[in-house]
Amino acid sequence: MRAVDVVGDAIDNTLRSKARTALTVVAIVIGSFTLTLTSGVGTGINAYINKTVASIGARDVMTVTKTVPAAQDSEAPIAYDPNAPTSSGDSMGGEEAKPITAAELKDLARVPGVLSVEPTLTVRADYVQQAAGTKYQAEVGGFVAGMSLDLAAGQQLGWNASQNQVTIPVTYVQPLGYASNAAAIGTTVTIGITAANGNATTVTATVVGVSVAGFSGGGSLTPNAALSRALYDAQSVGLKEAARTSYPSAAIRFDPAATAAEVTALKARLAAIGYDGATVSDQLGIYRTAIDAVVLILNGFAAIALLAAGFGIVNTLLMSVQERTREIGLMKAMGMPGGSVFGVFSTEAVFIGLLGSAIGAGLAIVAGSLTSGLLAGSLLTDLPGLQIIAFDPVAIGIIVGTVMAIAFLAGTIPAVRAARQDPIDALRYE
Amino acid sequence: MPVPILAACDVHKSYGRGATRFDALRGVSLEIAQGESVAIIGKSGSGKSTLMHLLALLDKPTEGAVELSGHDAAGLSSAVLNRTRNSTFGFVFQQFFLNPGSSVLDNVTLPLRIAGVPRAERNRRGMAALAQLELESKAKNRATDLSGGQKQRVVIARALVNDPSVIFADEPTGNLDTATGAVVEDILLELNRTRGITLIVVTHDEDLANRCDRRVYIRDGLIVDDLTSSAIAAANAEVAA
Known part of the structure; x- marks a missing residue:
């Protein structure tokens, strides 16, 4: 048949x-x-x-934290070490990763395959204000060099610009008194921040973009490097040197052309000296x-x-x-x-x-x-x-x-x- | 004497075993020559259908051998047996066995479809077979829409479509009235006479049997009489004299 x-x-x-x-x-x-x-x-x-x-980009960036030692997982108390600085501000609650010190940043920079190391500056702002308008509570988002944000208007942050630049979320446009997304671009906003010694100060920045929420953040104020540094410095007034120069995490850059195997090898080298490395894709993974x-x-x-x-x-x-x-x-x-x-x-x-x-x-x-x-x-x-x-x-x-x-x-x-x-x-x- | 197209050599066939064992055939020998018309006559339960199934290679004997053109059928592969039944044999059944949902033409071409003949060729040969039985006009009808006599003619067309050398007919007129039955008998015997197709008819109808060259009477699994028309004629002449 x-x-x-x-x-x-x-x-x-x-x-x-x-x-x-x-x-x-x-x-x-x-x-x-x-x-x-x-x-x-x-x-x-x-x-x-x-x-x-x-769309986030930043394929050549890895966020590095110190590996939490297994002993810390147990209930046993840890011996006090006067030289071990505590993490600056911003406790994430629960288990806390040990901060990375300035000297350790230099160690990281020496790891083969690492092109550069930048500390992650964690900033807690009090408010954001346009001209003499209402003050609104604001969060300052973390941002990794090389990332790109989803923008509703304006342009991406100039990461290495000397000017203080910021993007504001689209939800802040109306409350801050702008007629439209486009009207916000180029204006100056004031960000209020409380220093470690208790004094309130302000930092000004130019709005370069209006961001849309997504996995990459964009739901909060996003500063460029200059503004991050300015905010961090303002916040750190009154902190000891050791606390000021230790960070919860750092961002390292590697060769953008690195293969998956090379990235894995780099992670292994970081692990060998006590650090966890995660790329953007790992984090979303x-x-x-x-x-x-x-x-x-x-x-x-x-x-x-x-x-x-x-x-x-x-x-x-x-x-x-x-x-x-x-x-x-x-x-x-x-x-x-x-x-x-x-x-x-x-x-x-x-x-x-x-x-x-x-x-x-x-x-x-x-x-x-x-x-x-x-x-x-x-x-x-x-x-x-x-x-x-x-x-x-x-x-x-x-x-x-x-x-x-x-x-x-x-x-x-x-x-x-x-x-x-x-x-x-x-x-x-x- | 030429090699018979079909032969049964001391064939036994039993069903079941032990106490329920039933011997349908108890040593039957029969030779059928190419072009003969043979009636196998017996009451129901006599073993005549079993004998036909064995000759048609639908079943295997318990003992003895069935020979196809001199070759023991037991030595043939199932593929060869299938091909033989498909292209050498044609079947006509009392209950017609037409597929009610299919058209008359599709019913007639079923053996060709099994043989793997392409559709166009199938339909051409199917129409030719229907034409021989004057049923071309019914080709597109559903098989259920036909009368009993028409159905049996469709079945004969189906048996003919593969151009067989043997036609097995199991009570071909059993479901038909006398007049229609006579027409069907005429068609079958005409095919035997003009085209030399060997005809093997299983029946209990003496009238149909009398029209065949040869009559084989079966009772309780044994052949009790095997008469050819010439012998009958001679016997009749003797009675008359």
């Missing part, structure tokens, strides 16, 4: 008993609909993370791992639905074999090999799988695109560019293929039964 006839027969047989086929297909549709949607969520969020990582885990669990539920649908296929085809006993017997009497009989029935199963998965995936794409559009306009307006459910043709192809494979496996039981049928018994069957 020719392959085209086997497929044609299988399709004809599937459509012969429409109600039964439809019910079996519905079960598969439910499974593949769920599977397509859940994997779509994974695809959507991961695509957003990847896009953010790419934590989100990715979490999302992948959630998606995996959701996919597990969808897989259970598909397993149930597989039994539906077995049942449908067993009924079909029973109904067509005489027809199968006739074909076998006329010289149809058992292999061809098996082929017709397993193709029928695969066709049912194809129908169910294609319809399910199609519905999921429609439903997902609608939902995603609605959410982007309401719940997720703060994360522009995030399409919560996205569809990857390869992933959908894999889903359809997997469902067809499950259908084939389910179809083997009835197909073997049909192939083994004895023509004489089958022709006598009433």
Whole structure:
């Protein structure tokens, strides 16, 4: 029997008993609909993370912290060391990484592969004010040289500019008294800060951009290097020298052309002298791992639905074999090999799988695109560019293929039964 | 004497085992020459259908051998057996066994589809077979929409479509009224006479059997009589004299 006839027969047989086929297909549709949607969520969020990582830039920057010694994890108290400076201000609560001192920055700079080292200056501002307007509480975001922000207006920070530059989040534009995003560009804002000795001081900066929130920050004031230094200095008045020159973390730069293996090797060299290094992509990778885990669990539920649908296929085809006993017997009497009989029935199963998965995936794409559009306009307006459910043709192809494979496996039981049928018994069957 | 196209040599066939064992055939020998028309006659349960199934290579004997053109069928692979049933044999059944959902043409071309003949060629040969039985106009009809006589003619067209050398007919007129049955008999015997197709008819209908060259009577799994028309004619002449 020719392959085209086997497929044609299988399709004809599937459509012969429409109600039964439809019910079996519905079960598969439910499974593949769920599977397509859940994997779509994974695809959507991961695509957003990847896009953010790419747009942030700073591929050649690694944030370095001191490795927390294992002993510190235990309840045992640690002996006081008068020479060990405490971290400046800004406690992150809970476990605290040991600060990096100025001397240690020099050690880091000597590590092969490190091009430059800059300390991360942590600044806690009190408020931001435009002219003599209302003072608003403001957070000063960390910023790594080489990053780029999502901007609604203006331009990126001049990292090495001598001028104090700042970007303000788009949500501050109206409260600070600007008519539009563009109106804020070029104006001067005052940032209030309290020094370690308790005196309140201010620092002024020029607004060069209006930022949009995202994984890269942008939800807070973002200063350039000159402004960071100015704010840090203002904040550190009254601190001891040792405290002032020790930092919770540092940013090191490496060769932008470094391969993944070279980056891993650099991390290993840093680890050898007691530091943890993480690139921007590593930091966002934590989100990715979490999302992948959630998606995996959701996919597990969808897989259970598909397993149930597989039994539906077995049942449908067993009924079909029973109904067509005489027809199968006739074909076998006329010289149809058992292999061809098996082929017709397993193709029928695969066709049912194809129908169910294609319809399910199609519905999921429609439903997902609608939902995603609605959410982007309401719940997720703060994360522009995030399409919560996205569809990857390869992933959908894999889903359809997997469902067809499950259908084939389910179809083997009835197909073997049909192939083994004895023509004489089958022709006598009433 | 030429090699018979089909031969049974001391064939036994039993079903079941132990206390439930049933011997359907208990040592049957039969040779059928190319171009003969043979009626196998017996009551139900006599073993006549079993004998036909063995000759048609649908089943294997428990003991003894079935020979196809002088070769023991037990030595043939299942692929060869399938090919033989597909292209050398044609089957006509009492219950027609037409697929109700398919068109008449698709029913007729089923053996060609099994053989892997391309669609255009299948349809051409199917129409030719239907034309021989004056059913071309029904080609597109559903098989269920036909009368009993038309259905049996479709079945004969299906048996003919592969240009077989043997046609097995199991009670071909059993489901037909006398007039339609006679037409079907005419068609089958005409094929035997004009095209030299060997005809093996299983029946309990004496009228049909009397129109065949040869009658093989079976009772309780044994051949009780094997008469050719010439012998019958001679016997009749004797009675008359």
